[in-house]
Amino acid sequence: MSNLDRRPPARELGGRDATPAGPVLDLLPGKEVLLGESTRVRRLLPTLGRRMVGAWAFVDSYGPDDVSGGAGMQVAPHPHTGLQTVSWLLAGEVHHRDSLGSDVRIRPGELALMTAGHGIAHSEQSPVPHPRFLHGAQLWVALPDAARETAPDFAHHTALPGFSSDGLTATVLMGSLAGATSPGTAHSPLVGVDLDLAAGADVEVPLEPDFEYALLTSSGSASVEEAPLERGTMAYLGTGRHTLRVRAAEPSRLLLLGGEPFEERIVMWWNFVGRSGEEIAEYAERWNAEDERFGAVLGYDGDRLPAPPLPPVPLRARGRVR
Template sequence: MSNTETRPAEVRCGGGTDADFPGEVEILTARDVPLGGPRAMRVRRTLPQRARSLVGAWCFADHYGPEDVAATGGMDVAPHPHTGLQTVSWLFSGEIEHRDSLGSHAYVRPGELNLMTGGHGISHSEVSTPDTTTLHGVQLWVALPDEHRDTARDFQHHVPEPVALGGGEARVFLGSLAGVTSPVRTFTPLLGAELTVSPGARLVLDVDPAFEHGVLVDAGDVLVEGTAVDRAELGYTAPGRSALTLTNRGAGTARLILLGGPPFGEEIIMWWNFIGRTHEDIVRAREDWTTGTRFGEVHGYDGDPLPAPQLPTTPLKPRRSPR
């Protein structure tokens, strides 16, 4: 997915392991962002933000829907570029057609992972299919470490099997949880899973104490380590815990996205759909997209590629998460 903001801020993220209080749960509230057009589909963005810019290598999190496609027009994101990251597409309902400059033509469906590696540069389009009536899911980005940020473009598809948790269920699309390990390749240790929690159930999950975690609530009356996390909020926990307790106090099934990874020890710059290390990296990527080099072509999309927004006049100073 593209960041289709017309005036995206340049954000410096990461660079430290500044969360040292594993007993606390930090609540990250989402902001609404339109995905372009007069009837724009709106997404709820929890990462990045001023309070915290990354959870492990997870650097971008959009949560959208349930969206009535007849009212909004659904998703229609023209070809656009990416560098220095991987995109993770995960749906709860609906279907999205994906095309990229690697030549991939695939569909994003509920419970199926589509992971695209931008690396040195890739472009892609995303369009909800005509049969989609309700669109609902998350779009996530993973920052690539410096030694791999210019890796070759790639595309992976994986359908994780559901795993019973005793009061819930997990679909582990990246990393390891509940005795299951995803075969999908990543460039830093990561955890990504969809969890459902039965009404009144309490799950205690064994987790890696070297990881920080984020719990994004899609539905339900949820407690993370005893702290209430409302729908569309992300509950953050710092490294240092070997178990994570999730409780559903509601009468309906709760649904969560669990993200995790060791703190990302590098500082990155995010602007529009690019991740680099310096302001000059971003300038170069924008020029390459504007001149039609580096990112390849997306075939089969009916329309023009997205134009790059104007760059900010000055780079921002590093932004770090508070202790």
């Protein structure tokens, strides 16, 4: 999925300097963003107060939206570098095409993992016809320096591991939890888990104390360590936790994200992750020139998205928080 902001700010992210040495419970305010022609999303990372959680650098949550009367998701071909996109649907269907020739329908409970590496382009659309509701999350994982120039790749996993216990059904998207390991390839220590809670569930979720974590409420509502967490909000949990107590009075879906604090400093602008403003400017110039670095998305009927103008001011370090 693309960041369609026509005036995206440039951010320097990463480093351990602002990582708490122990548990915290900070509510992260998101903001509503129009994605494409009709899809509104809640952007939860980067946001005021927190820019990364482990290697997770971008989180959009959307829906549930009734798209029966419209085109649904319509995101034209756009580029990525230096990151992985993780697509997770709770309802609906998304048609993914990319410059590797991938042409895939993504459905609820399936993992679509695209590794941009050196460079890739893709489009995302609701198919015709499409289901009535669209609900899910789109996430980016920053690639460490050793992997950021890797060859692009796309993997579609239709079956994912997990476990059930005391009203909780957990599905592991990335990394490992409680002995269940995702087939998705990660390039740094991280985890992403969908937590499906029945009404009345009261569970202890095992965590890695060296990881930092955040918890997003996709639907319903829950309490996290006795603090309420409403739909569409995310709580940053810090580090140093061995377990996390989660309760739900109603059926709820949560997304647990975590990982080792990302030591490297990165620059993220529009749909690119690099290491300097000069790199980002080169990516944008090459995309607008239709350079072969990104390839072409075949089968999409329409124009691709041009890179917006670069910011008029030099990049400055902002760290993990603001």
